[in-house]
Amino acid sequence: MLALFLIVAISCAYTIFLTFKILDSSPGNEKTIQLSLIIQKGARSFLLQEYSVFFPIVGAIVVFLSFFNFKAGISLLLGALFSTLAGFFGMVVATKSNARTSWAALYGMDKALRIAFQGGAVMGLTVSALGLLGIGIVLSIFKEISYVGYYSFGASFVALFARVGGGIYTKAADVGADIVGKTEANLPEDDPRNPAVIADNVGDNVGDVAGMGADLYESYIGSIFSALALASFANDLKAYRFVIFVALTGLVSSMISVLVTSASTKKFSNPGDALRFGSILSNVLLLVGILIYSLANNYLVAFVVVLMGVVVGISVGLLTEFYTSSKKIAELAKSANMGAANILINGIALGMESTAIITIMIVAAVMLSYKLLGLFGVALSAVGMLSTLGMNLSIDAYGPIADNAGGIAQMAGLDERARRITDQLDAVGNTTAAMGKGFAIVSAALTALALFSNYANVAHISAVDIRNPSLFTGALIGAMLPFLFCALAMKAVGDAADEMVEEIRRQIREIPGIISGHAQPDYERCIKIATKGALRRMVLPSLLAILVPIAGYFTIGSTGTAGILIGSTVTGVMVAIFMANSGGAWDNAKKYIEEGHFGGKGSMAHKASVVGDTVGDPLKDTAGPSINILIKLMAITSVILATLVGR
């Protein structure tokens, strides 16, 4: 435990050092500073308002829980607080890195890459360190694994709000800006004359930085919790220690990789290579560390399980890349020639098809790790996959920073050369974002399965008569949830985007000179509308995840709830893969056409591909990624419920 606190402390120190280094670099000229400030203010104000919506709910749950079990309430609160803190801090630094990245781009690729990457690394390392710190605190004080469950619940609860709220925000702004900007007023992307352009940049931060961070934070904790719980259920101290070791080694490997990658940006001509190098390095360090430990402790089988988790995580990332780039995209873009309907049908088919091979990977990982180490093996492979989260999330959070930097460079009218560099950084970010999504889904599936096993343990449902229809009907209800949830999330985006469209149209109509560039649009009003729209609409879908398992438990019983978890997990995973890959493919097909294929910008094919991209946006950035959290939050809710009621 001492090692844990020590490593966390080092990691925090390093993060603070990184932060100061970023702040030390120049934020650029008056224009870039001003733009960055508006983004910072918008993002901060959204997060603070978001907290004011969900913290009262968290507070109510904590108070309610504390009546039964004070320690549980405290643990839950800690989980929620740490998740919030990590997201907030990471987001603040990210929004401070964007203008600095675009300014650094004037001085060369390596400088810009370093700042964007370090900005992401602050998020990545903060999330891992705070996650482990919380687990350490809860275990040290309350000395019982079940409290880590409450801690994990708090993190998941916050994560769902952050994901859904951020997702609605980012896509309402993006879709709204696109509909009026690109389709009606013929403005290019990131044009400062578009009133929603800054809201769109804010959205990248609250959705892809804070939302993604909270998502992986709770996956990380959830996987560690379930592995620890299964190990302690089996009274297996060796396994228990191994989990902690893997988590710590992962954090250390991530730190070293961040350090090495930052120091060697000059050596890579291509930013993608640098990030890939960092990612490989962190996994190699992790595996070497674990191999030595497992050899020393005569526990080689556990190494194999971790290795498998890492391999599956990487493979799914590569598969996601395969489905959203290269040959597949050229084919999809070609179908845009026949019109919007065609590219839509083919894109849906592509996303649905991609579920097959990814499912087979998940199934193989589960079956093999189960064979080697039982249920604990399944949980351990998820821990292995997620242990280098510090590095993975650094790369994920790099994406929106690069995206923002490109926007700022464009809006501030920086030199052509800087814009070329930020464009290049941004392109890499798109690929890493797609890979990160595949990774998030697979780790969610494994974590959900491990949590499900914990649920079955605490609810004492080992032998079930599967002919009893409660399992089946539960599974039906569970399978329905991802669909209902997505419907709510998509409708939320649609409605919020409509409000945004009206506002943009109003500004263009009422503020003369916007389109000619002589008057500045009212960016802040658009930010406010996105904020209000997202906050109002995020509550209902988020509450589903908690209320349905509770309602199920008390109506169709513990077996029925098991069915709900099975149904929601298996269907949720498919819907999430489908949405992520269809959306990613449409996005890239549009970019492919914009590179000049099939007539390039302005062609019929391009118009069709813009429709595909716009449809894909809420799928891949709002509804799809939120499902990951939905299924885990449902599982952890059920675990806690069974623990509470079973007593």
Added chain:
Amino acid sequence: MLALFLIVAISCAYTIFLTFKILDSSPGNEKTIQLSLIIQKGARSFLLQEYSVFFPIVGAIVVFLSFFNFKAGISLLLGALFSTLAGFFGMVVATKSNARTSWAALYGMDKALRIAFQGGAVMGLTVSALGLLGIGIVLSIFKEISYVGYYSFGASFVALFARVGGGIYTKAADVGADIVGKTEANLPEDDPRNPAVIADNVGDNVGDVAGMGADLYESYIGSIFSALALASFANDLKAYRFVIFVALTGLVSSMISVLVTSASTKKFSNPGDALRFGSILSNVLLLVGILIYSLANNYLVAFVVVLMGVVVGISVGLLTEFYTSSKKIAELAKSANMGAANILINGIALGMESTAIITIMIVAAVMLSYKLLGLFGVALSAVGMLSTLGMNLSIDAYGPIADNAGGIAQMAGLDERARRITDQLDAVGNTTAAMGKGFAIVSAALTALALFSNYANVAHISAVDIRNPSLFTGALIGAMLPFLFCALAMKAVGDAADEMVEEIRRQIREIPGIISGHAQPDYERCIKIATKGALRRMVLPSLLAILVPIAGYFTIGSTGTAGILIGSTVTGVMVAIFMANSGGAWDNAKKYIEEGHFGGKGSMAHKASVVGDTVGDPLKDTAGPSINILIKLMAITSVILATLVGR
């Protein structure tokens, strides 16, 4: 059993009488006769070629099976043959009714309605009568319920090919005709200058008549089989007899309703009212008959279960209507104002949202019928829902006949008055088609659940440790299948439609005078292309349904296969509901705009709604409805496998 053969004989006699009555009416002038002949020839040739693709596979399975069990092989063959026969006969009569309906429209609504309805009734009554006849033959000769399982398997196998093949055909022709006709050449619907217009009409017959017929045929048999099997597993003769009685009463009620509805078409000013009257009448007759029987046999609880099945079937139909018409559609159409992307996002959300309430209905039906009569109750409620299939399918098959009649009236340039009447008939057909789909999904869900229970019985898996991940991984694989299956089906439609588009463009380019109306397009070539395209692409998705459970059984075991069935059923039901309702809603939103809302035809909103409609087509008419059969065929495959291997 004697009663069964007697009622079936009466039903067959009545069907033949109906057929002669239809043939007796005038097929119209030279033009309508010619058009109808091309459609007949195209449909017949497609079906015959389709048989030549799947009968070798059926033959191989029969021969293989006969090595182990000769009676099983014969039963399976009988199921396949009867399904084929019913589909073929129904389709022939339907294609003979279309021109007669358009010609009768010249003489008034009631005459046209009568012919279209009677044409559909031939299909409806043939399917029910042949279904029961086969069950009667198998039971009389082999005297063992398991052979009805093989019979049911044969029917399901043929049904999947008919649904998938017909579905690809109809949408390839439809989408292809729309893309070139409406979008590029600005031709209206059913314009004779469009080379694919007749292929489109053929598609309605092979997809919506033959395909839908085969689908409900196998649902019907599957539900009766599972109810009989569960009753005989429990050695409950009373329950066993009750099932037969419900099926027979349903057939008799359907016959009477068809008779009464045909005789009273004059009394209804609105064709929808006439069909609704017939549907209600058949259910009332059924329920009265069963009430008397159950009172006489002191088995009132069984009546309640049947009543519930009927009520749920009707409610789901009404819910489907709610989601695809009225207020919801006006809202959806409004979003078309903001462009194609908007109506697509909102349409997807609408379809996904509609899963919620329909799932709750299914769950309520399952839980209540289980409470009353155990697993047998679940199967019995499905039998109750499907027992008036004769009438329900008559209404379903009426739709494409009315659609064809409208097309022929338009192409043959019949009087404006006739076209108004056929349009009105067609509009009713669209509503009944949507309701029929909802009904098909719910009955499939209940049937699949009942088959699943049978599987658990014969595979002896009563007490399962759900923490064993084979159930969970099986469910993951199962959940993936509907997605993969839909991807294959949609890609098939896309590719076949591309071929069609190329051919239409070629004809317009190479045959001068097509667009000016001076030269006739080569309709038959388009028909051939749709035929070839559909046949080549229907095999792979269809084989999935058989191969996956077999592969699963021998790799992840009987519990894993149970997981596959759970996963595929619950996810399949959701995907099917989503696709049917999103597709139906887009279709109707387009029609709503064409009625003059939001700028009417030619407006931006209309163009956006056409994209929605085109995307929805393969969802609602190819992929979605095939899933019903997929999940049942997988279940019955598993039942048979466990029976064979378990011996």
